[in-house]
Each structure stands twice: as structure tokens, then as C-alpha cells.
Amino acid sequence: MNQLIEQASNQPRIVLRAEGVWKSYDDGTISVLRGVDFEAAEGQTIALCGPSGCGKSTLLHLLGGLDLPDHGHLSVNGIEVNRHRDLLRLLRYEVGFVFQLHNLIPDLTLEENCLIPSVAAGVDRRAAMARLRQLAERTGLADRLGHRIQKLSGGERQRTALCRALMNRPKILLADEPTGSLDEQTSGTVFDLLLDIVATEGVTLVMATHDRGLAARCDRLMEMHEGRIHARVSV
Amino acid sequence: MIFLKLIVTNLRCHRVRSLISVAGVAFSVAAMLTVVTVLQGAVGMFSGVLSSDSEIIVFERNVSDLFFSSVPATALGEISHWPMVAHADPVLFGIVSSADHPIITCFGITAADARIRQAAWIAGDRLAFAQHTDDVVLGERAAEFLGARLGDHVPIGHGVFHVIGILKTANGFEDGGVFMPLSSAQAFFHKEGTSSVITIKLRNKEDAALFKSTVKANFSSLIGLEDEEFNRSYSQFKILKATAWAVGGCGLLLGGFGVANTMIMSVFTRIREIAILRVCGFSHMQVAAVIFGESAVVSLAGAVMGLVTGSCLLYALKLVPALHGYIDVTLQPAVLLIVVLLAVITGIAGALYPAAFAMRVRAVEALRFE
Numbered sequence: 001m002n003q004l005i006e007q008a009s010n011q012p013r014i015v016l017r018a019e020g021v022w023k024s025y026d027d028g029t030i031s032v033l034r035g036v037d038f039e040a041a042e043g044q045t046i047a048l049c050g051p052s053g054c055g056k057s058t059l060l061h062l063l064g065g066l067d068l069p070d071h072g073h074l075s076v077n078g079i080e081v082n083r084h085r086d087l088l089r090l091l092r093y094e095v096g097f098v099f100q101l102h103n104l105i106p107d108l109t110l111e112e113n114c115l116i117p118s119v120a121a122g123v124d125r126r127a128a129m130a131r132l133r134q135l136a137e138r139t140g141l142a143d144r145l146g147h148r149i150q151k152l153s154g155g156e157r158q159r160t161a162l163c164r165a166l167m168n169r170p171k172i173l174l175a176d177e178p179t180g181s182l183d184e185q186t187s188g189t190v191f192d193l194l195l196d197i198v199a200t201e202g203v204t205l206v207m208a209t210h211d212r213g214l215a216a217r218c219d220r221l222m223e224m225h226e227g228r229i230h231a232r233v234s235v
Numbered sequence: 236m237i238f239l240k241l242i243v244t245n246l247r248c249h250r251v252r253s254l255i256s257v258a259g260v261a262f263s264v265a266a267m268l269t270v271v272t273v274l275q276g277a278v279g280m281f282s283g284v285l286s287s288d289s290e291i292i293v294f295e296r297n298v299s300d301l302f303f304s305s306v307p308a309t310a311l312g313e314i315s316h317w318p319m320v321a322h323a324d325p326v327l328f329g330i331v332s333s334a335d336h337p338i339i340t341c342f343g344i345t346a347a348d349a350r351i352r353q354a355a356w357i358a359g360d361r362l363a364f365a366q367h368t369d370d371v372v373l374g375e376r377a378a379e380f381l382g383a384r385l386g387d388h389v390p391i392g393h394g395v396f397h398v399i400g401i402l403k404t405a406n407g408f409e410d411g412g413v414f415m416p417l418s419s420a421q422a423f424f425h426k427e428g429t430s431s432v433i434t435i436k437l438r439n440k441e442d443a444a445l446f447k448s449t450v451k452a453n454f455s456s457l458i459g460l461e462d463e464e465f466n467r468s469y470s471q472f473k474i475l476k477a478t479a480w481a482v483g484g485c486g487l488l489l490g491g492f493g494v495a496n497t498m499i500m501s502v503f504t505r506i507r508e509i510a511i512l513r514v515c516g517f518s519h520m521q522v523a524a525v526i527f528g529e530s531a532v533v534s535l536a537g538a539v540m541g542l543v544t545g546s547c548l549l550y551a552l553k554l555v556p557a558l559h560g561y562i563d564v565t566l567q568p569a570v571l572l573i574v575v576l577l578a579v580i581t582g583i584a585g586a587l588y589p590a591a592f593a594m595r596v597r598a599v600e601a602l603r604f605e
Binding site: 108112119121168 | 237248515
């Protein structure tokens with residue numbers, strides 16, 4: 001009995017789960033996800049690979065509560081993703097997003113962009129600033145806080161997006177081709193940073209990518225094709 | 236702070252669009268303020284004519300305009316003997332014309348009338364008033380535009396009158412008017428034995444209710460109203476005030492459309508930004524608050540600019556000699572407050588649709604849109 005309990009407690013906790021998830025657009029004429037089953041454990045890094053249009057981004061959006069599935073169940077940290085209030089809570093505290101295009105507000109400064117999630121969640125400004133300084137130190141942006149986004153390089157912008165995504169200490173980071181718009185060298189640097197931060201913060205990373213080299217550095221690689229996960233490889 | 240920055244940054248980034256919108260609200264507010272103040276001032280001036288040294292006005296019940304009111308001299312005789320009445324002065328209003336001035340207000344009054352007793356006489360002797368039927372006293376502005384001096388004979392309407400005095404009052408209607416002896420005015424306007432109104436000065440102001448009820452009991456065709464009551468209930472005043480607010484309201488409505496247009500443009504060009512806010516955890520209400528905030532800033536800035544512009548305009552009108560005394564351009568705090576409130580409400584109403592649109596933005600679709 002004690003052995004069983006010990007085994008169970010050694011099992012990593014599942015923080016993301018998708019069961020039989022279907023998603024289509026245009027009244028069902030474009031079927032994007034066709035019964036996806038997916039699990040991610042706490043602290044795990046997972047790469048989603050596959051050709052364009054196979055449903056990687058759609059799965060990320062569903063996992064992050066940006067969209068709802070037609071069928072199937074999704075849960076984040078044990079919370080079913082299906083209600084508005086849950087979605088808001090999900091976006092504020094549970095999940096952080098990093099996109100291929102940094103999706104920062106160009107007319108705001110780096111600091112202001114990063115503080116948006118704290119404002120949304122009503123986090124005390126002093127605490128938010130302390131967190132931002134901590135992240136900025138980690139990402140090498142400490143001296144760029146007051147700079148406007150237009151003044152930053154592509155790598156800096158993506159690092160800013162990473163800081164913003166981690167501001168409210170989410171447990172899950174969903175990254176959609178986070179280095180897709182960067183050159184090879186910058187891409188490597190940003191990805192190193194990404195892996196380093198998710199490891200130290202204990203964040204679960206699910207990343208859609210075409211870059212097999214980067215994917216190989218994740219704990220697991222999931223191959224998607226035509227809306228289904230075909231292969232799960234533990235790297 | 237970031238909230239405010241989001242609001243201000245967007246307005247700053249689209250300076251021209253924001254300024255045009257602010258200018259639209261400003262002109263609307265200025266127009267409303269000017270029209271309302273001028274017309275309310277005019278109403279105040281006219282009611283001032285009626286309340287000259289009196290508290291109550293008696294006139295014919297249910298007339299649409301005091302110029303059509305007919306109060307018989309018998310009523311005047313009776314009322315002036317009531318114990319609560321200090322004095323009762325008949326006034327006959329009429330419109331006369333001269334060669335260059337088609338509309339001149341004419342006051343048919345007795346020598347005991349407060350206008351004659353209390354006005355500052357620039358020329359002539361007040362004791363000479365009503366001695367002869369063709370004598371008239373002119374207000375200072377009337378004398379000016381008629382080119383008349385003391386002792387002159389001036390053609391007014393179909394008659395020629397002898398100017399026996401020129402007086403100055405603070406009221407434009409009186410200052411630009413002609414004062415005739417009551418009997419002369421009755422003959423001139425073919426209203427023998429009547430006056431338009433009787434202005435009443437009571438011995439004791441607390442007898443107002445008693446006086447009104449006595450009028451009602453004794454003269455079924457007449458009504459007595461205290462000055463304040465009259466100002467509120469007189470249909471001409473109500474029409475004027477309603478017109479002023481309606482014209483001003485239309486101006487504000489246009490300003491509101493301007494704000495709505497700006498806000499719609501603002502939302503349509505920021506769909507991606509709104510989507511980013513949603514992804515970062517902004518609720519529908521927080522997104523709407525940003526849009527309403529922008530609208531409120533535009534409206535408030537417009538209102539302030541409008542108040543300054545309107546005040547300058549009113550000040551300029553005050554300086555126009557031709558309008559001197561005809562309009563009271565004193566800004567009333569209540570009017571200021573209402574105008575600003577209406578501007579803000581209009582601005583916020585203008586942001587309703589854009590805010591609703593912004594709330595419906597689906598982040599996942601907006602972020603796909605390049």
C-alpha cells in the first residue's frame with residue numbers, strides 16, 4: 001500500500017489535459033482538430049511539430065482558453081476550460097502566451113507592455129514592478145525597461161513577450177513558434193533563455209515549432225498531422 | 236496608470252483625429268452654451284420688463300402671447316383698490332415700426348409706472364410724461380437708432396410723436412423701446428379700455444396666494460401669477476428655452492457623432508491591440524473601460540475647450556453695441572454644469588457601439604489577422 005502511494009506521489013502532476021478535442025471553422029467545413037488527446041505534466045517541455053495547418057496553433061489556443069472546442073474536454077490545472085469566468089482566470093493566472101509575432105503594443109514602453117497582465121489581474125504595482133525587474137534581469141532587458149517597443153531588436157521584443165507572459169507567474173507557457181521570426185543565432189539565444197526560465201520557474205512549456213532542432217531539446221515531441229497527434233516521442 | 240497610458244497613448248498616436256473630435260465637441264458645447272445663455276438672457280430680460288417694481292402679473296388667461304392679452308380697465312380699477320395691493324400698474328404692449336426699424340417695442344404706461352419713476356432720465360422731465368397724447372419718451376437706444384433728440388418729432392408707425400424725454404435702463408427691451416401714455420397707446424393700437432397686463436406690487440409679499448385666489452374668484456378670464464411662476468409657465472418662455480436646448484442639443488448630437496466616429500476608427504484600427512489585452516487577461520469590461528476612457532477624455536477636453544470658446548463668444552457678443560442690453564450673457568452655473576454633463580454623456584453614448592464592438596473582439600481571430 002505504502003509503495004503504491006509512494007509511486008503515485010512520484011508521478012508528475014498533470015496540469016494540461018485534452019480529451020477527444022474537435023475543432024472546426026466555417027460551420028464545420030474546415031475541420032482543424034479531429035479528436036486530439038493530450039497531456040502535459042508539471043514542469044514538462046513539449047514541442048508540437050507538424051506541417052502548417054495541422055492544428056498546432058489551434059490546439060495551443062484551445063489549451064490557453066482563447067477559443068473553445070466543438071467537442072471534447074480541456075482542463076488546465078484541473079479546471080475545466082469552458083466558462084467565461086474560468087477563461088479569464090486562466091488567462092490571468094494559469095497560462096502565459098508567447099507568439100511568433102511578439103504581439104506587443106508598439107506605442108507603449110517595454111515596462112508598460114509587461115505590466116499589462118498585472119493591471120488586468122489587479123496585481124499591486126509595487127509587486128508587479130519587483131517581478132518585472134526580476135524577469136528583466138533574467139532576460140537581459142533590465143536597462144531597456146523605459147524603451148519603446150519600436151526601439152527594440154527582434155530578439156529583445158521576443159524576450160519582452162516572454163517577460164510579459166511570465167509576469168503573473170503562470171504555471172503553463174504556451175508558445176506558438178516563439179523563435180519563428182528570428183534569425184538562427186538570435187533564435188538559439190532566445191530559446192536557451194526560454195528553456196532556462198521555464199526550468200527555474202517550474203513552468204510547463206507547450207511550444208508549436210517547425211524547428212526540429214529546437215523541438216529535440218524539449219522533454220517530449222508530439223507530431224501532429226491533419227488535426228491529430230500521430231506520434232509522441234520522449235526525447 | 237497603464238490604463239490611463241493606454242487611453243492617452245492612443246489619442247496621442249492619432250493626434251489629428253483626436254483633435255478633430257475634441258474640436259467637434261468643443262464647437263458643439265460652445266454653440267449650446269452661447270445659444271442657451273443668450274436665449275435665457277433674453278427671457279430674463281423680458282421677464283425683467285414685467286417684474287419692474289412688482290411681484291405679480293395679471294393677464295388674460297390662456298393667451299399664447301402677452302401681446303394678445305386684454306385686461307379690461309374695470310379690472311384694474313377694482314384690483315387697485317384691494318387692500319393687499321400697494322399699487323397696480325397697467326402696461327399695454329405693442330409693436331410699432333419706423334422706416335429703418337420694423338420692430339420697436341412700445342410700452343403704454345401711466346405716469347406712475349416704475350419705468351418712468353425709476354429710470355435714469357438722460358434728457359427731459361419725468362413730470363412732463365402723459366401731459367399730451369402725442370408725447371413719447373424714448374429709450375436711449377431707441378433714440379439712437381431713430382436719430383431722435385429731445386423735442387424732435389419722430390415718425391413711428393402711422394403717427395408722428397413728440398419726444399419729451401430720453402431715458403436709460405439696463406434692460407435692452409426697454410432701452411430700445413418707446414414709452415407712450417397708456418391712453419395714447421390704447422388709441423394707437425385700437426385697444427381702448429384695456430391693457431396687456433397689470434403689474435402688481437403687494438403691501439405684503441406673503442399675501443401673494445390670497446391675491447391670486449382673489450383674482451381667480453373675481454375674474455374668470457384673468458389669471459395672476461407671481462413673477463417666478465410666470466417665468467416658468469409662460470408658453471413663449473418655455474418655447475424659447477426649449478428651442479435653445481434643442482438647438483444646443485442638436486449641436487451636441489453632432490459632436491457625439493464625431494466622438495462615435497473617432498471611437499469607431501480607434502477600435503477598428505486597434506483590433507490587434509485589443510486582442511493582445513484580452514490575451515493578457517483583460518476582461519470585456521476592462522476593454523470597454525479603455526474605450527469609454529478615451530471617449531471621456533475627448534469629451535471632457537472638448538467640453539473644457541467649448542466652455543472657453545463659448546465664454547469668449549459671449550464676451551464678444553456683450554461688446555457688440557447693437558446687442559447691448561438685449562442679451563444677458565451672464566454664465567449660469569447650472570447651465571455650465573448641464574452643458575458639461577451633456578457633453579460627457581454624449582461622448583460616452585458615442586462610445587457605446589465602439590465599446591460593444593471592442594468587447595466582442597475574439598482574440599484568436601484578431602491575432603491571426605495580419
